Amino acid sequence: MARLDLQSLTRSFGPTRAVDAVSFSVPSGAFLALLGPSGCGKTTLLRLIAGLEQPDGGRIDIGGHQVAGPGGFVPPEARGLGMVFQSYALWPHMTVAGNIRFGLRLRGLSRAQEAARIADSLSMVGLAGLDQRRPHELSGGQRQRVALARSLATRPALLLLDEPLANLDAHLRGVMLAEFRRLHAALGTTFVFVTHDQDEAMAVASHVGVMNAGRLEQLAAPETLYRQPATPMVARFVGGGRTVPVDVLDASGGACRISLQGRVLTVPGAAPRGPGWLCLRPRDLSPAPDGPILARVVDSQFRAGAWAVSALLDAGGETLVDLTLPHAPQREEALALRLTGGWVLPRDGLAIAPRPESIPA
């Protein structure tokens, strides 16, 4: 178990700031998921924590000990961590037991201690009895479990997982996610899990860090990210959110009065008087006969037992919103909607035109 502290961590490749002044702390025993679009710097951040990359600036502490920064650089093998990669990285010519023993080779254990660690770690991942198989005699899911067992056998204080489920089918991903949760709860080891799949991140993590262009936009519990996004990027990226331009009239006690389509609404959030964003999730709008928000149906799809509808707000800059209806709507049907959720942010990024094509799907 180890806490993890990063301070102003920076790493560039030529002109690209892959990791740009990232700072955060997660407590010992946390399950941290690093989430973000392709190229946002997740893998580079994980490799910096592992010691596979050296930072240009900033520092990393694992378990209260500096492993990178002004005080020096601790190599990967001396950081007390385990790593599981998307590619499994198993030796094809070695048996399962041989692969796990290879990971233990520098630990100074006796042959009997090694055998006990191998048996323990295989039983932890549900592969007891497969120790003499070779990787080609295993399924993809079993290979990933061997990679996990190899890391767990070293009893790491911190386990780093780099897109470990990317090569598995949807069913196995679900099974392995449940396995990660179970092992995390049983071992209390701090996990750092890189993924671009937000459902995976939300399903397993106690803390989720959302990255964008090398920067950490927000680190919070999954529910906080969803309900109280700190930035417009998080509001749009997590949960298929939309941001609608509004005027903030005033704010007090954790809520803002906003003007939308000439109607005044009170919505949770924190933003100064002036231009703001109303952040909406598909469940935040619902039809109501005298609802104050007027919109027109653009598209609809039958999904998970209900109609997922995109609608254009009647006023307010051609803004698309999403909602769920129990019945099939007509194209162009007029809808009166009421707000059942939402979150207000100040309008940084006024340059982002609030037109449908500029809003990520």
Ligand SMILES: Nc1ncnc2c1ncn2[C@@H]1O[C@H](COP(=O)(O)OP(=O)(O)OP(=O)(O)O)[C@@H](O)[C@H]1O
């Ligand atoms: N060794 C390298 N040399 C040059 N540029 C690199 C190197 N490694 C990463 N980059 C660049 O740094 C940025 C961040 O890359 P990184 O792999 O960390 O992103 P990521 O969020 O993990 O992406 P993905 O989800 O696609 O794996 C990208 O612009 C990438 O092209």
